[in-house]
Amino acid sequence: MAIQPSHSSRRILLPVRQWFILFSLVAAFFLNLIPLGDAPGMPDWVALVLAFWSVREPLRLGMGTAFVVGLLMDVASGSVMGQHSLAYLMLSYAAGGLSRRILWFPLVQQALHILPLLLATQVVMVVTRLVGGADFPGWGYFLGSFSGALLWFPLTFVLLLPQYQPIEKDENRPI
Amino acid sequence: MSVVGHQPPPFFKRGPAPLARLVFFVILSLALLVLDLKYRYLELARQGVATVLYPLQRAAYAPVDLYGQFSDYFSSLAAVQRENVQLKRKELESANWLLRQQHLELENQRLRELLDMKARQPVSGTMAEILYTARDPFSRRVIVDKGGQHGIAGGQAVVDEAGVLGQVTRVYPLQSEVTLVTDKNQAVPVKIVRNGLRTVLFGASGGQLELRFLAANADVQPGDSLVTSGLDGVYLPGLPVAKVLRVERDAAYSFARILCEPAAGVEKHGQVLILGSRDPLPPQVVETEARDKPTKGRKGKGRE
Numbered sequence: 290m291a292i293q294p295s296h297s298s299r300r301i302l303l304p305v306r307q308w309f310i311l312f313s314l315v316a317a318f319f320l321n322l323i324p325l326g327d328a329p330g331m332p333d334w335v336a337l338v339l340a341f342w343s344v345r346e347p348l349r350l351g352m353g354t355a356f357v358v359g360l361l362m363d364v365a366s367g368s369v370m371g372q373h374s375l376a377y378l379m380l381s382y383a384a385g386g387l388s389r390r391i392l393w394f395p396l397v398q399q400a401l402h403i404l405p406l407l408l409a410t411q412v413v414m415v416v417t418r419l420v421g422g423a424d425f426p427g428w429g430y431f432l433g434s435f436s437g438a439l440l441w442f443p444l445t446f447v448l449l450l451p452q453y454q455p456i457e458k459d460e461n462r463p464i
Numbered sequence: 465m466s467v468v469g470h471q472p473p474p475f476f477k478r479g480p481a482p483l484a485r486l487v488f489f490v491i492l493s494l495a496l497l498v499l500d501l502k503y504r505y506l507e508l509a510r511q512g513v514a515t516v517l518y519p520l521q522r523a524a525y526a527p528v529d530l531y532g533q534f535s536d537y538f539s540s541l542a543a544v545q546r547e548n549v550q551l552k553r554k555e556l557e558s559a560n561w562l563l564r565q566q567h568l569e570l571e572n573q574r575l576r577e578l579l580d581m582k583a584r585q586p587v588s589g590t591m592a593e594i595l596y597t598a599r600d601p602f603s604r605r606v607i608v609d610k611g612g613q614h615g616i617a618g619g620q621a622v623v624d625e626a627g628v629l630g631q632v633t634r635v636y637p638l639q640s641e642v643t644l645v646t647d648k649n650q651a652v653p654v655k656i657v658r659n660g661l662r663t664v665l666f667g668a669s670g671g672q673l674e675l676r677f678l679a680a681n682a683d684v685q686p687g688d689s690l691v692t693s694g695l696d697g698v699y700l701p702g703l704p705v706a707k708v709l710r711v712e713r714d715a716a717y718s719f720a721r722i723l724c725e726p727a728a729g730v731e732k733h734g735q736v737l738i739l740g741s742r743d744p745l746p747p748q749v750v751e752t753e754a755r756d757k758p759t760k761g762r763k764g765k766g767r768e
Contacts, residue, residue, distance in 0.1 A: 322524035324596030348478070356489045360496075364513040365521065366599035367607075367634070367641055370506050371496035378493060382486045415602075421501045423602035424648040424669060430601055 294449060295395055302452040305346055309451055313338050314358060322365055329429040332437035335362055336410050339377055340403055341441075341448055343384035344391050355381035369421055376413040380406055400441040407434035507634075514636045525595060588740035590614060592622075595639070604647040604667065606630075608736060611638045619698060621739045627704035627727030628652065628692060629736055640738075644730050645705065646671050654705050655693040659683055662693050665705060668723065671730065673706050675722040680713050684722055697742055704728075 317334035342350040359374030598605040634641040646667040668674035688708040694701025706724035
């Protein structure tokens with residue numbers, strides 16, 4: 290099923306390929322694993338890509354995928370098992386539920402929808418860890434969501450790139 | 465037979481409703497959280513997944529490693545020469561102690577034999593390199609490049625050239641995770657060198673350490689150095705841990721607020737030494753059982 294990038298766009302996209310969704314998740318996972326120290330404002334790439342596909346293809350990327358990816362992230366980052374999976378799960382549910390609404394807006398408003406979702410993901414993680422007796426990481430931790438929301442524009446372009454088809458002008462075709 | 469209760473035939477099968485799926489997975493996640501936080505049952509599963517993820521992790525480390533090598537290569541000759549001069553001076557300064565150490569150790573051993581005291585445990589260690597800081601922002605941990613394959617076991621102490629760095633808390637086959645002394649949940653039994661006061665050092669926020677539960681009139685001064693007391697059976701006694709930075713005595717609280725700064729380069733990267741496990745301390749005498757029995761008996765009688 291081909292979907293337009295947004296309601297105002299006249300372009301029609303090719304259907305998404307399953308392997309590309311998987312590939313983008315692996316790439317995001319890889320980006321997350323790069324140890325950059327405590328650089329503030331690093332976005333959670335996996336959360337961002339999960340949110341993107343949950344909004345774009347809520348029927349192809351479900352909560353099960355989000356849960357499994359979260360578990361892998363838990364192991365890779367050495368955090369408590371279930372912390373990332375719980376947060377990603379809720380992100381995937383909310384993004385999938387809001388999918389029809391979000392796609393109706395232009396990109397700026399889409400990013401404004403994504404920002405609270407990413408923030409809520411981080412809040413879920415902070416609450417789980419604080420209940421578990423960990424230290425509060427400081428307010429700089431939440432900067433990652435803001436940079437993530439800013440990245441929504443380039444991300445949309447890059448992840449939709451394989452679905453674009455060349456523009457052929459045909460005056461007689463209805464769309 | 466009623467027709468009212470019948471559902472319309474499902475044209476597009478999508479499995480259970482999203483909310484049902486959400487509830488199922490949330491319960492699963494919460495169960496995992498409790499199992500891991502409270503009972504630590506999932507270490508084996510974690511090890512398995514971590515082994516599978518290891519190549520990906522090494523690959524992700526490659527760009528950072530490359531950048532390090534790159535900047536090393538272009539670091540100026542002057543810096544290396546300066547470091548060389550410093551190291552030579554340090555070596556000369558410590559040569560005096562090192563040359564006499566063997567003699568002193570032998571003498572110490574003889575004197576200890578004379579006094580019939582237990583011989584001090586010899587120290588063994590494995591050199592390791594800190595690869596990177598763990599991604600988890602809620603704790604202070606680093607990953608080092610030696611793991612279970614190199615004979616590392618959980619609980620071993622980690623030191624650098626200046627003092628105690630932390631403790632190995634999780635061992636993977638080829639890497640291990642070291643919790644730094646500045647972590648909130650990491651406690652080190654220490655004593656103050658000046659007066660021998662024994663206490664416990666906890667991690668505090670901002671890469672500092674804190675001496676908790678010391679009375680407001682405790683004999684602690686800024687500048688005091690703290691060394692491990694060795695009472696825990698993990699750290700060897702006498703390793704430097706921290707230096708007291710500031711002491712705040714507030715009459716409103718019964719405890720003083722004592723902030724310390726770690727002696728080791730805790731927040732820096734470099735080479736570390738993972739010390740071998742200590743022999744276990746003699747088992748503690750358990751007195752509680754003897755005390756418990758009569759109380760149980762009394763309770764039983766009360767119910768009758």
